[in-house]
Amino acid sequence: MNIIRALFLWPLLLLCALTIAVANAATIQDGPYVTLGPDGYGVARWVEGELGTLRTREQHVAIGSELVVTAVGAAPAFAVKLRPPAVNVPDEVALAPALPLFVMADTHGEFEIAVELLQRHGVVDSQLRWSFGKGHLAVLGDVFDRGPHHTEILWLLYKLEAEAARAGGGLHFVLGNHESMALSGDQRYLNPKYLAVRDALGLSNYAALWGEETLLGQWLRTRAAVMKIGDYLVVHGGISRETVDRKLTLAQMNDEVRSALGNPRRESHVLSIAGPQWYRGYFPEAARQGGFTPATLEDVDVALAFYKVKAIFVGHTIVPTVTPLYGGRVVAVQVYPHRDAATGRAVMKVCW
Ligand SMILES: [Mn+2]
Secondary structure, eight states: OOOOEEOBOOOHHHHHHHHHHHHHOSEEEEEEEEEEOTTSEEEEEEEEEETTEEEEEEEEEETTOEEEEOOBTTBOOEEEEOOSOOOOOOSEEOOOTTSOEEEEOOOTTOHHHHHHHHHHTTSBOTTSOBOOTTOEEEEOSOOSSSSSOHHHHHHHHHHHHHHHHHHTOEEEEBOOHHHHHHHTTOOTTSOHHHHHHHHHTTOSOGGGGGSTTBHHHHHHTTOBSEEEETTEEEESSOOOHHHHHTTOOHHHHHHHHHHHTTSOOOOOTTTSTTSTTTOOTTSHHHHHHHTOOOOOHHHHHHHHHHHTOSEEEEOSSOBSSOEEEGGGTEEEOOBOOOBOTTTOOBOOEEOO
16 A cells, blocks of 8 residues: 655645745845757856846856755755756556655645655655655646745756656656646746746746746656556546546647647647646535536546546645545545644645
8 A cells, every 4th residue: 555645735825925925035046047959058047136136147057067956944955967858758657566655736836845745754855865765756736836936846856856766766747737827928826036037037928937948848848747656647637527538548638738838828628627737526616616517426437447547646626634535536635734833844644
C-alpha cells in the first residue's frame, strides 16, 4: 500500500494578506529567467531591488551552468544546473508496490510552505536535496498565480526532477489550469510582484518570460496534464464522463494541453471546463456553482475501467481535509488550508 500524503495550503485569507504584503514589501528578488538559443548558450536575468526602482541583472549562461536561486524566509538558497532541453515526459510510469507516492496539490506560489512540507516528510533534506530515494512525488499543477514565489517552486521542481531520477525515484509535475492561463498571457491572477517584474524588464505581458525559448517555458511544454503512476491517475481537475465517452487517451490529452500552452485559448473538449485541467464534477457544491453535472459512481467507475487505474488523485477544488470520494476511487488533496494553531506549522495528514 502506498503512503499518500497531501499538501495543506494557507488559508485563503492569509494568502491574500501575504500577497498584499509582498506587493508592498520593500525588496523584490526574482529570477533567474533563463533564455537559451539553439546552440545552448543564452542569458539569465534577475529582477531585484526596491519596488519602484527595480534593477535587472544579467549573466551569460550555457547548458551546464549552475545558477543559485535565492533563499526565501526559512527556505534556503539552492543551486540548479541547467540541462539540455527537456523531452516529453511519459504518459505512464511504473510504481513498485512498496514505494511511497507523495502527492502535493496546488502550491500557488507558496514556496516556503511547499518546502516545509517536503522537508518534514523526507522528500527533501534541509538543503533541498532529494531525500526520497526511489519514492515518487506527484505535483498536481497550479504552481503559478496568487502567491509570490512560483519562480522558486518551478526551479526547485526542475532541480529535484534530475535528483529523483538519479536516485531511482521520480518527480512528476502535471499542468494545472493556472499554468495554461499564465503561459497564455492571462495576468488576472498573478501576484502583483510579477507585474512589477514584467514592467522592470520592459515586457508587455509576463508570459513573455515563459516562451518556448526559455528554459522553464520549454520544460513546462514537455509536462503532462494527466499521468498514470502505478495504479493511480494524477490530474489537476479530474476526468469527466464526457472525457471518457470521447475515449481520449492520455497521450491525446497531453498533446492537446501541451500544444495549447502559450497559445491563445483554443476551443476543444480537452481545454474546456469539462477537460482534465478544469473539471469539478466530483464535488457537488462546486459542480453546481460551475455548471457541471455531478459525476455519479458509475461515471467514476467507467473512468477507472477505461484508464485501468484504482483511483484518481485531483487538486484544483478546495476541500476541508484530504477527502476520499466515491469510496476511495477519487482522492481530493487540495486541502483548505491551515497551519496548526499552536505550532504555526503547515498541517499534514497521511490519508492512504
Ligand atoms: Mn486549478
